[in-house]
Amino acid sequence: MGSSTNRNTINNSSNRTFTSQTPCTRTHQIGALALIITTFFFTRTFDQSFNLCNYSTNEVIQSKRVTFVNNGKSVYWPDRGYGSHLDIKIYVYDEKEIDGLKTLMYGRDGKITADSCVKGQWGTQVKIHKLLLKSKFRTLVKEEADLFFVPSYVKCVRMMGGLNDKEINQTYVKVLTQMPYFRLSGGRNHIFIFPSGAGAHLFRSWAAYLNRSIILTPEGDRTDKRDTSAFNTWKDIIIPGNVDDSLTKSGSIQPLPLSKRKYLANFLGRAQGKSGRLQLVELAKQFPDKS
Structure with missing residues (x-):
């Protein structure tokens, strides 16, 4: 009986404690809202003050x-x-530091030159490489690099008979297996250029080795009769096709100023009935003096 009485006393006490809690009124809600607003403005003011300490002038x-x-x-x-x-800091692999890299750039015999590859649709492989070599964002220290650029003129090399498809595949595998930073990230921070409709399919084993890497290519809707496209919108980037320097330097093409451009497109090759290419052809007809 004594224990039963004690339990009843405890239960009654608990009930009284629960029912005696102050209910949430409109006053409490307004106070909470005011606290949130005050915290927001205080934090924003603090952030602005912190930024002014880091960048004291607009010139910086x-x-x-x-x-x-x-x-x-x-x-x-x-x-x-x-x-x-x-x-951002980008490391550009030197052609001499990885065995096989020169082969991807100049062919098995080393007779293909960068000057011969800078022309045509695959010229972006050469131009972007040279641009990054002179870039203010280039670093020579791998440990501090955010991204790694792998130079290769393999599309040009293949078209000029410097390598066949089997040799390209074997050489890429050979090169990639020598890159510790490629293995470290799974290739996520490595950049490759495939400047034609074939895209990364030029490297037959791309799905096994480059499935996480950043691929730059002028066409993302192409499969070249493969079952899948090598382009992934979550990581890869569409770049303009190469415009031959002779066209712009000779004056045969007068580019529109950037401020007046509504479209920016370039195409070099055959339409082959591809919808994306046919749309570019129709668009070009609207600007006969610019194409």
Whole structure:
């Protein structure tokens, strides 16, 4: 009986404690909202003060921007999305540091030159490589690199008879297995260029080795009669096709100023009934003096 009485006393006490809690009223809700708003503005003010400590003047911020010049006017990038300055370091593999890399660039006999490969649709393999060699974002220290660029002129080499498909596949595998930083990231931070409709299919084992790597290619809708496309919108990037230097330097083409461009397109090759290519052909007819 005594224990039963004690349990009843405890239960009654618990009930009284529960029912005596203060209910949430409109006053409490308004107070909570005011606290949230105050915290938001305080945090924002603190962040702005912190940023001013890091970048005391606009000149410091502007000095870190990438600047392009068009018709005498400077265009800064990036201004939105990634902040006001770009901080990235890219390591470019030297052709001599990896056994087989020179083969992918100059063929089995080493007779194909960069000058011969800079022409035609595969010229971007050479131009982007040379651009990165001179880039302010290039680093010579692998340990501090955010991205790694693997130079290869393999499309040109194949077209000029420097390597066949089997040799290309074997050489790529040989090169990739010698790259410890490629293995470390699973290839996620390595960049490759495949500048034709064949895309990464030029390397037959791309699905096994480059399925996580960043691929730059001018066409993402092509499979070249394969079952799948090598292009992945989550990691790969569509780049413009190469415009031969002779066309722009000779004056036969007068590019529109960037401020007046609604479309930016380039095509070199055969339409082959591909819908994307046919759309470019129709678009070009609207600008006969620009194509």
